[in-house]
Amino acid sequence: MTEREQRARATMFSFTLIKKDSTTGSRLGRLVTAHGEVETPAFMPVGTLGSVKALSPRDLEEIGCRMILANTYHLYLRPGVEVIRDLGGLHRFMGWRGSILTDSGGYQVFSLGALRKITEEGVHFQSHLDGSSHFLTPERVVQIQEDLGSDIAMVLDECIPHPAEREYVKLSTQRTVRWAERSLRARKRSDQALFGIIQGGMYEDLRAECVREMIPLPFDGFAVGGLGVGEDEATLRSIGTFTAGLLPEERPRYLMGVGRPEDLIAAALSGFDLFDCVLPTRNARTGTLFTSRGKINIKRAEFSNDPRPVDESCDCYCCRHFSRAYLRHLYHAGEILAAQLHTIHNVHFYHHLMDKIRQLIRENRSGEALDIVL
């Protein structure tokens, strides 16, 4: 296949760059998949096991989410990809009408440490659930995601730990590029986009080398991986901004797994379009709630009589109906409803933050986004 033919495979997928804010590197885009449109920059809530924890699909729809992320590694192990495929794919399985991006499982597999072994062919690992042995190759990972039927699939990569020796980073990144080429050759579905992943650790020249080798490949978009893995904030920002600046303008850019509100703002200003992170959902379950005046910990005694909503400027279901005092009570009583309401609020907060960023880009005022988070 020619590159043009390759790119044309994802017939249901397109990305349109609507405008750039010349005062920063930020951009406004529209991503179209077989399951609808997504305005970018956009944040994808994480639905690890086919459920964004504590939210129903209609909660997500009400918040306005149009795309979520699901984890290939977790779904592959449980309930198993055949189960999901035979039930009509992941969208139908989880009752979600919007778009889905599946990661490749690379991050999860490589986080297993001693439980995995990498070869040129692929990665051997043992399940964190039952210790069973598995072998994943770039080809198999594409096939799994095609069976899941996500709208955007990711190639298998190695998420390099930090710190890492330059020589290892170089060899690993080169292998990730070879795996990316194998992934493209393994594609069969025409209704699924495939994104390449840029690695290169904290070395700008290795990031640049990876980009040079990847951009000629007919990927539908590019992700930047291997950030948010323990490096300091300045390094995260500088490597992120540097790498985004090298990526082709006409294809979407996804910064993987990085997701404090201030990170999303900085990354959007650098020209990233897509984000995911477990932070809003995980924090919700431990009672840490995002507000326009900073985070609050709903567990604290100061909220025991507080009649105010979590955030007086928020119009989510939680803030429209419930007081901090009630939420604190639910949390301390161990009520499941606490997790539900807190998650609705935090995911709404993230969604609304992206709304604000897009509006500022639209008005060529994206630099002001830095003032959103206190």
Add this chain to the structure above:
Amino acid sequence: MTEREQRARATMFSFTLIKKDSTTGSRLGRLVTAHGEVETPAFMPVGTLGSVKALSPRDLEEIGCRMILANTYHLYLRPGVEVIRDLGGLHRFMGWRGSILTDSGGYQVFSLGALRKITEEGVHFQSHLDGSSHFLTPERVVQIQEDLGSDIAMVLDECIPHPAEREYVKLSTQRTVRWAERSLRARKRSDQALFGIIQGGMYEDLRAECVREMIPLPFDGFAVGGLGVGEDEATLRSIGTFTAGLLPEERPRYLMGVGRPEDLIAAALSGFDLFDCVLPTRNARTGTLFTSRGKINIKRAEFSNDPRPVDESCDCYCCRHFSRAYLRHLYHAGEILAAQLHTIHNVHFYHHLMDKIRQLIRENRSGEALDIVL
């Protein structure tokens, strides 16, 4: 106050007997509170701590629930009645627009066993949460429920364990009647109904004696307590039917805490109007789901590939959107969404069961209700 004046206290409360099905003892009624109408026979989901576990108020509204139960004992201990009162009462606290019945805490306190001591004046007990000492009297229990602002309050009674010696049952029941009289004298709110509770253990003559002493009292309704405490099913049925038959027709009858589907049907046919039980919500969280073809345990391997909804004849949110395979996956993965969806289904099942019973009564066919549950 005269009896008439006493009864007029609950100005926002009325019960209208709409029709009786002469083929059984069943009746159709309409209960009106300051928070709306409830068609009876009706089932009240249990919201122990101010939350029907795993459901939001809008889930309950969507199902069609008009009245829930909340537990005075639990709310008194946590978050404390002053917190709820100062935040505008229980309805506002929990964001619930429908009606609320609060129990008196009698059942919970008497379940504490060695942690409580009964005197004529009231009951001393230690909190199951922190061991702190408390003393509740009939008067205090009325005041607590008035502070909570429920639509229907219950008097403090002793829920007699089973088996129990006749002499103890007699003395305890007589004390419950004296406490009932004290409860009536303690009332201050005019917008809250107060129900008396019939005790008498498994002795028909003691039940009859209790009823004789209670029905002259100006209660807005009567509950039958002390059933479903370990007696066999035949005894539950016979004491329930016997006692219901002695109660005045024009006031609502509430069978406390008894709630398998077959129990609700039998009790409705005996002329009971209100029910509550933790069964649908608790079973939901352990994966036991009610269907028109009997209960299923969603954990079982047989459902791992099952594309069908829990109940093909059910139109709840869970059954409209999700397969047994997905629900089983969520359950085994420990996803919070499993509890949410299962609870929506089970509470909907109970609500729909009561719908069917009311329809059969309307058509003088209530005897056929015995065929509903397989």
